[in-house]
Amino acid sequence: MSAFPSVPFEAPSVARATASAVRRRLSGDYDVDEWGLDPDLISTFDPLFALRWSIRVVGTENLPTIGGALLVFNRRLGISEPWVVARGVRQATGRFVRTVGAPDHAPVGPVLRRFGGVLDRPDEVSGLLGAGQLVGMPMGRDVINREHAGALHVARVRAAIDRGCPVVPVAAVGRELGREWKLVIGAPVAPRRKAGPLAAAELVEATRAAVQLQLDDGQSASWWW
Amino acid sequence: MRVLVTGMGGELGTRVVNLFEHDDSVTEICGIDAYPPRRRIHRVSFHRIDPVDRRRTVAVVREFDPEVIVHLGVYEPNARLAGAAAQRGTAASAVSVLGAASSCPSLRSIVVRSGIEVYGRGRGSVSRPDETVAVRPTSPFGNSLALVERVAREAAQAADVPVSFIRCAPIVGPSFPSPVGRYLRLPVVAVNPLAELPFSLLHQEDAAHAFVAAAAAAHDGPLNVCGTGAVTASQAVRIGRRVPLPVMGPGWWWASKAAELLGAPLPPHAQQMLVRGGVADSDRGRAVLGVEPRATRDVIEQLYRWEPVAMVSAAERRAS
Numbered sequence: 106m107s108a109f110p111s112v113p114f115e116a117p118s119v120a121r122a123t124a125s126a127v128r129r130r131l132s133g134d135y136d137v138d139e140w141g142l143d144p145d146l147i148s149t150f151d152p153l154f155a156l157r158w159s160i161r162v163v164g165t166e167n168l169p170t171i172g173g174a175l176l177v178f179n180r181r182l183g184i185s186e187p188w189v190v191a192r193g194v195r196q197a198t199g200r201f202v203r204t205v206g207a208p209d210h211a212p213v214g215p216v217l218r219r220f221g222g223v224l225d226r227p228d229e230v231s232g233l234l235g236a237g238q239l240v241g242m243p244m245g246r247d248v249i250n251r252e253h254a255g256a257l258h259v260a261r262v263r264a265a266i267d268r269g270c271p272v273v274p275v276a277a278v279g280r281e282l283g284r285e286w287k288l289v290i291g292a293p294v295a296p297r298r299k300a301g302p303l304a305a306a307e308l309v310e311a312t313r314a315a316v317q318l319q320l321d322d323g324q325s326a327s328w329w330w
Numbered sequence: 331m332r333v334l335v336t337g338m339g340g341e342l343g344t345r346v347v348n349l350f351e352h353d354d355s356v357t358e359i360c361g362i363d364a365y366p367p368r369r370r371i372h373r374v375s376f377h378r379i380d381p382v383d384r385r386r387t388v389a390v391v392r393e394f395d396p397e398v399i400v401h402l403g404v405y406e407p408n409a410r411l412a413g414a415a416a417q418r419g420t421a422a423s424a425v426s427v428l429g430a431a432s433s434c435p436s437l438r439s440i441v442v443r444s445g446i447e448v449y450g451r452g453r454g455s456v457s458r459p460d461e462t463v464a465v466r467p468t469s470p471f472g473n474s475l476a477l478v479e480r481v482a483r484e485a486a487q488a489a490d491v492p493v494s495f496i497r498c499a500p501i502v503g504p505s506f507p508s509p510v511g512r513y514l515r516l517p518v519v520a521v522n523p524l525a526e527l528p529f530s531l532l533h534q535e536d537a538a539h540a541f542v543a544a545a546a547a548a549h550d551g552p553l554n555v556c557g558t559g560a561v562t563a564s565q566a567v568r569i570g571r572r573v574p575l576p577v578m579g580p581g582w583w584w585a586s587k588a589a590e591l592l593g594a595p596l597p598p599h600a601q602q603m604l605v606r607g608g609v610a611d612s613d614r615g616r617a618v619l620g621v622e623p624r625a626t627r628d629v630i631e632q633l634y635r636w637e638p639v640a641m642v643s644a645a646e647r648r649a650s
Contacts, residue, residue, distance in 0.1 A: 137560060232460060232611055
């Protein structure tokens with residue numbers, strides 16, 4: 106008889122999860138939605154995302170728990186911000202974000218679609234909002250000023266007005282090469298007018314101002330960049 | 331109600347007619363096709379007419395004087411006919427049947443089989459089009475369907491009746507002649523895992539119920555009808571326990587030639603669907619028709635299940 110008690114061997118949970126994911130991929134036992142999002146693939150890559158970005162989310166209560174919403178967020182280079190917004194919202198609410206701007210060229214486009222990327226088309230955004238999805242809409246790039254919210258054109262929020270969906274300002278605060286990010290989610294911006302050309306213009310101005318305010322409040326003083 | 335069903339000889343047409351036969355509000359049914367019906371029919375006057383025989387087709391349609399026309403005479407390339415023949419038959423059938431229908435005094439509505447191929451899958455096209463998205467076909471089959479819709483719209487305007495375009499996702503089923511179904515059932519299936527987008531399918535039985543519901547609804551305009559959810563080509567192949575063969579770019583030409591040699595030719599619209607995806611927003615179709623198509627994944631699983639054919643004897647049939 107052995108001097109050591111028999112202890113059942115348990116593989117590390119990451120290894121087990123990976124093995125299970127591989128098994129599901131090989132048997133086709135996973136879901137891909139109509140826009141190409143693959144929740145199973147996102148879960149598989151989640152540990153890697155956690156290594157790359159550590160995200161603190163503020164203002165989760167401002168996100169709708171059901172139904173569509175347009176999340177307008179700032180970006181500097183625009184490499185980390187879409188991933189940070191999508192991951193931050195997912196870890197806070199469990200909901201997936203479809204980020205506008207995936208190219209329609211293989212293999213980059215189809216791969217990005219697996220992670221929630223969608224085409225930059227008004228009818229694509231309208232369809233997503235109508236289906237009750239959260240849509241991440243990046244503002245214009247501002248590479249020079251980290252604390253400056255970029256431009257936002259009227260056409261980009263038109264779908265939200267037409268669908269009657271809330272427009273939520275989101276400030277992504279962090280450095281492209283850094284790991285620590287903060288996501289500040291503001292209260293939904295309500296249009297002042299019901300309809301008409303001014304409604305969209307005013308909504309865009311109010312949303313941009315809200316993102317700028319959240320950026321000003323969310324950023325710590327920096328002496329280097 | 332007197333119903334004229336074109337394309338009745340196919341699986342879909344015969345099933346639609348069988349459903350009409352069980353509907354007491356349907357008093358008379360007339361069917362036209364170049365091929366005989368696939369199942370037993372009980373109270374249908376069937377006319378075996380080649381779609382290009384316009385004179386006979388027009389005579390039968392005018393003599394029957396239908397109240398509702400369900401135009402299923404749309405031939406998918408490489409389903410039963412080769413590409414060019416399918417295109418020719420579809421155009422000839424639409425022009426003769428719908429042209430004659432516009433001069434039928436009793437006509438109340440037209441239902442036309444179309445497909446989500448009319449939206450096209452060009453670069454940058456919307457991923458999940460609804461019925462408001464413009465028609466921009468990018469395949470010969472899509473062009474055929476767009477032509478049928480155009481002819482039907484003109485006929486409906488001339489007769490001043492509503493016309494429903496039922497834009498179906500590719501119809502697939504265990505006994506349905508479908509190029510996609512045949513291709514996916516090959517033992518080794520060429521796929522492009524780095525470029526593929528999801529597609530939806532529609533089960534043959536759900537398609538039949540959708541056409542019967544459309545005949546009663548008399549909706550004016552297009553309606554998308556698709557199975558819920560979507561799958562990618564690689565996923566479908568894995569579900570069916572086939573061997574996926576990664577292919578890119580010009581490799582598709584060789585893959586389609588090999589598939590043709592193996593008896594599963596892959597027409598352009600099917601190839602586009604497998605690589606560029608093919609889904610549509612079918613919320614309006616479900617609401618108007620009241621038909622809840624089964625999930626695309628279920629359609630795929632059933633496609634691979636190869637359910638045995640149940641032979642029913644005449645005595646058992648009488649007893650049931």
